[in-house]
Amino acid sequence: DVKVTQSSRYLVKRTGEKVFLECVQDMDHENMFWYRQDPGLGLRLIYFSYDVKMKEKGDIPEGYSVSREKKERFSLILESASTNQTSMYLCASRSPFLGASPLHFGNGTRLTVT
Amino acid sequence: KNEVEQSPQNLTAQEGEFITINCSYSVGISALHWLQQHPGGGIVSLFMLSSGKKKHGRLIATINIQEKHSSLHITASHPRDSAVYICAAGKFETSGSRLTFGEGTQLTVNP
Numbered sequence: 001d002v003k004v005t006q007s008s009r010y011l012v013k014r015t016g017e018k019v020f021l022e023c024v025q026d027m028d029h030e031n032m033f034w035y036r037q038d039p040g041l042g043l044r045l046i047y048f049s050y051d052v053k054m055k056e057k058g059d060i061p062e063g064y065s066v067s068r069e070k071k072e073r074f075s076l077i078l079e080s081a082s083t084n085q086t087s088m089y090l091c092a093s094r095s096p097f098l099g100a101s102p103l104h105f106g107n108g109t110r111l112t113v114t
Numbered sequence: 115k116n117e118v119e120q121s122p123q124n125l126t127a128q129e130g131e132f133i134t135i136n137c138s139y140s141v142g143i144s145a146l147h148w149l150q151q152h153p154g155g156g157i158v159s160l161f162m163l164s165s166g167k168k169k170h171g172r173l174i175a176t177i178n179i180q181e182k183h184s185s186l187h188i189t190a191s192h193p194r195d196s197a198v199y200i201c202a203a204g205k206f207e208t209s210g211s212r213l214t215f216g217e218g219t220q221l222t223v224n225p
Contacts, residue, residue, distance in 0.1 A: 009155075043200070043215040058212075088155055102147065102162045103213070108155030 003027075006091050006106035013113050019078040021109050023091030031096055032074035033103070034058075034066065037088040046089075049074055050096070081113045117141045118203050120216035127223050133188040135219045137201035146184045147213060148175050149200040157200070160186070191223045 007022035025032065033048040035058075045058030049068040063085060067075040074093075078085055091106040118139045127133050137146070148161040161168050161175040163184075168175050172191075177184040188195055198220050202213040 040217065042217040043202075043213075045212060048212070090155070090157065092157075102159035103149075104159070105149075105157040108157075110155070 004091055004093055004104050004106040006089075006109050008109050009107065011109055011111045013078075013081050013111065015082060015113060017078075017081045017113075019081045019111065019113075021076040021078075021089055021091075021111070023074045023076070023093075023106055024072050025074075025093040025104070026072065027093065027095070027104070028071065029093040029095045029104075030071070031094045032068065033092045033094075034064075034074065034076045035090045035092065036060070037090060037108075043090065046076065081111075083113050085111065086113045087111060116216070117214045118201060118216040120199075120201055120219050122219060123217065124220045125222070127191050127221070129192055129223055129225050131191050131223075133191050133195075133221065133223075135186045135199050135201075135221070137184045137186070137216055139182050139184075139201075139203040139214070141203050141214055143203045145204045146175075146177050147202040147204060148184075148186050149202060151198040151200060151218070153197075160199075162204075188221075193223045193225050196222050 004025045013019050034046045035043045037043050044060050046064050047066040049055045052071050055066050065077045089109045092103040094101050094103050121136045145162050145164045149157050151157045163177050172189045174187040198218040200218045202215045204213045
């Protein structure tokens, strides 16, 4: 079974802090994704990576950056956290070589920026 | 107008009832995903389909490509089915499938 692990379930940070959200998957998936989920807006794609050191902006990349130095790890970075980045963050992975394969999600990180 | 729209937004049912959640989309797709999210946040993929119908236990997903519409049915609903159900439309690309998500349907099944 695919396991996608996010490093923290809950995180509280202060405005202006640099925040790292880590995601690790154990199934050698090429594709990894970072989403945020807000009430009334659903899941929105921040960034995705289709292979090591490859990344592509999603729909709402402003204020975020990512790092994919190893295949199993995809990090989301909030360069200077702001209160409007308080949200639930979800990481996902999939393999593009199994046809249209399903996404596998982590349990999410609920980030509060005060 | 959202590219993926679900209805209803909220649904309350009694245990044992047959439940239907609808999803309409306006984008061209290669696959339609149904996801389940329990309180606490984790999301599980239930179905991925590009035509016809799929069944897993008490859950059935159907899709009509011509009408750009999909439904998720739950037979003999149970309180443990209470969750948010999300549909997502995906267009397969060689670099990965970017999904467009509906806002979700909050289902509550009362005993």
